[in-house]
Amino acid sequence: MRKILSSISEKEWQVTALSLISTVVLLVLIAKNSLILGTITEWSWGKTNVILGSGIFWFLALSILFLLFCYFALKEKVRLKPLIIVGSIIFYLSFSLFIFSLDSHGEGFSYLSRLVRHPGVTSYYNDAEHIKEVGTFLKTYTQNIPSFGMHSQTHPPGPILFFYYIKTAVEHISPNFNPATVAGFAIVLLSSLTILPLYFFVRLISNEKAAVISILLYSIVPSVVLFTPEFDQVYPLFLMLILLTYLLGMKSKNYLYFLLSGLILAFATFFSFLYISVPVMLLILCGTLYPLRSSTAPVFYRIKNFVLSNLILIAGFVLPNLIYAFVFNSNIYSIYQGTMVFHQRFLATTTYRTWVFFNLYDFAIFLGIPLAIILIFALGKEIFNLINRAGIDVAFWLFTLTILILDLTGKNRGEVARIWIFLVPMAVAAATSYIAKSKNPRFMTLFMIAIVLLQLIVFKKFVLTLGL
Helix, strand or coil, rough: CHHHHHHHCCCHHHHHHHHHHHHHHHHHHCCCCCCHHHHHHHHCEEEEECCCHHHHHHHHHHHHHHHHHHHHHHCCCCHHHHHHHHHHHHHHHHHHHHHHHCCCCCCCCCCCHHHCCCCCCCCCHHHHCCCCHHHHHHCCCCHHHHCCCCCCCHHHHHHHHHHHHHHHHHHHHHCCCCCHHHHHHHHHHHHHCCHHHHHHHHHHHCCCCCCCCHHHHCCCCCCHCCCCCCCCHHHHHHHHHHHHHHHHHHCCCCCHHHHHHHHHHHHHHCCCCCHHHHHHHHHHHHHHHHHHHHHHCCCCHHHHHHHHHHHHHHHHHHHHHHHHHHHHHHHHHHHCCCHHHHHHHCCCCCHHHHHHHHHHHHHHHHHHHHHHEEEEEEEHHHHHHCCCCCCCHHHHHHHHHHHHHHHHHHHCCCHHHHHHHHHHHHHHHHHHHHHHCCCHHHHHHHHHHHHHHHHCCCHHHHEEEECC
């Protein structure tokens, strides 16, 4: 024990102590119904006090097992990285399914079906049930937007089609299965696969240790786990695939990666307009890696290669959209205009100045209070490094500049803990970078995970994220 305590620096003690105190204080306030997660006059997360039942003991057992898994995964001599990746995916799936079932009132997986079908949780499944023919649905999508449910009105047709094809496939393969339940499982499974591109992305911009820590932390981030089975859980997967393929293109001189990145961006935009911010992220990524160009991507930054690479990405994005416009006599821009009608009506009920602050607060709280504290310490460290010209951290600035720009646009005001879930992997990568450079990263990681697991339970009991 003395050896462990002596290996922890004073700064690490400050971070862990502040993380613990802040988490306990905030969780007590939430439990006592003394803290509003949002604003009184405009929008806030609901309050509840659910009975967790005997499922809480299974959740605690799973948490202890996960901490043991993390302890061995973070040992210096561990070389079984594929098993660590697979294990992280399994634990992510387990936490997501356990957390939703804690208040299922004994319904089991029929509760998952009710969540998927409920229009207050997501309207995609309900709208998918009304599709008679896909071609007609896509050709008339823009003019039919006002008749869709709340969530569908602000999105492209991708999520609705996802549920339609799941429902159709299940009904053809086995009528005995509940299509909504299968769709719920499919969402969680796809979401868990985010761990794969996150691992390889962090390894490329940092190192192996940081990559392992990042996927362990991502497995229990409250904003990702608590919104099971919202389709927003899947959006981080698309973003990390775009960033990873682009980064691989930068490093490998292979233009096919840029084409793939553009194609994935086109596919992702078919599901959410949040991906319009991706070009900004790619510019930030290029800018933060530029000082390291001689060792990371020496050929990419030559003007000819830089222009050609990004033109190929643009072609990968534009080509599918041109085909879509030709076949269905519609285009992504007209769909965007149609979805902004409902969105603008909502923005009219909110105040820009208020949510410029509360958006960051909301995202930080649901990211995990300890991880938010780490990002604050990381900001101080990065400012100090800039002043002393000691270099910058790619992961930190990629996340920080992206979320600040997105926040300042004012396009999202409220509920960003769910809406900005696609940014969570970058936030985890930024926090991980700070932890990996600490004197005792294993202690820091295990401590942070333990506190976040506590937050998960308290939030599940007292914060209403999905209301039925």
